[in-house]
Amino acid sequence: MISSRRLAEREGITSAQVRKDLSCFGSFGRRGLGYDVANLRVEIREILGLARRWRVAVVGAGNVGAALLAYRGFEKQGFDVVAVFDRDPARIGIRLGTRVVQDVASLPAVAAREQVEIGVIATPPRAAQEVTDLLVAAGVGGILNFAPRKLFVPAHVALRTVDMAMELESLSFALARARPPRDGSPPRERGARSARA
Amino acid sequence: MISSRRLAEREGITSAQVRKDLSCFGSFGRRGLGYDVANLRVEIREILGLARRWRVAVVGAGNVGAALLAYRGFEKQGFDVVAVFDRDPARIGIRLGTRVVQDVASLPAVAAREQVEIGVIATPPRAAQEVTDLLVAAGVGGILNFAPRKLFVPAHVALRTVDMAMELESLSFALARARPPRDGSPPRERGARSARA
DNA sequence: CGCGGTGCGTGAATGTTTTCACAAGCGGGC
């Protein structure tokens, strides 16, 4: 068993936050005792939609694509990469993880046949929107984008973008105000969220 | 010139939000006209701490490290990778981008000499905390972590973690509630933030 | 030089999230 207080300490938040968040989805604890760890784990996986497995396609077999395929964490968390695509003939046919890279031209047919539900974009930015449209047309419900580019998707498709440059900029922002440049100008006002892991 | 309304449309937020956010840091627009694009760009770069260049070290010369070095966006945005480290002798000495991979054993000396300000962790998870401690001891002010692991840093060090599995889980969460499984159970209550790009 | 259209900056109002604080449930000791 674990109490909301100990969970909170581990994550650097308050115990009230832990309890309120969990109470959004049900009543998993026992008063006086706390939460059963094994059961809580199952409940949270259910909440996150990890009770089932998801069929994922990766587009782009460059460094980012290779990093994704090398990462065993996906498989373990319930994500199966069922196809990898690239446009470059030099990459088509090579093996990446357990998959062989296919021509992006075959994406519409393969994605439909394999019932891909989530697409990961690891292409150069200029190809990103085009690939997005292919994935959406193939019926994916969610897209994870690693290309540094704003993408447009229909409202029914979930989109998340990870931009490494933006992450660095956020550090730059935190550092710039933590140790202001040289002059003795006063610190600027509010605005920044606290930087937490 | 560009108005807060047009900026808002581009980003999918409200014009009031644009104006309020900018007003946190100063008064950059002109009534009746809007914002001067070139000037606004300079001001925002200043706010984000991008008016100067930052000295970055990358630890881990695997796929993620290679992806980072290949990405020209950093250099353009003001981040100079001044050193790359790895532990694997097979990787030490090879060139990655414009840098030669050095032994992580030399990190303390090199990071101090090169005045590294930001460290990027692209190692396997089990090495991540150890490398973090080395970077902190070498005096970095910020750490960008790509290892799927919770890191501990002193309060004066800014930390950002990018966990690819977590990003996929967030999509899974959105998809699971958008199209609930098979049974006709009622949708659960609130809890999810809207998924925006 | 005055007028009308435009659009910023900002208090006030509204909405959302986080924190507080406490009744009620639970197990253990006696």
Add this chain to the structure above:
DNA sequence: GCCCGCTTGTGAAAACATTCACGCACCGCG
């Protein structure tokens, strides 16, 4: 069986964020 210390679940309060709406500055035009 009863008391006590512990911890959840949750309304109420406080803090925080977003949106509204309007005064005022500004430009262009006649």
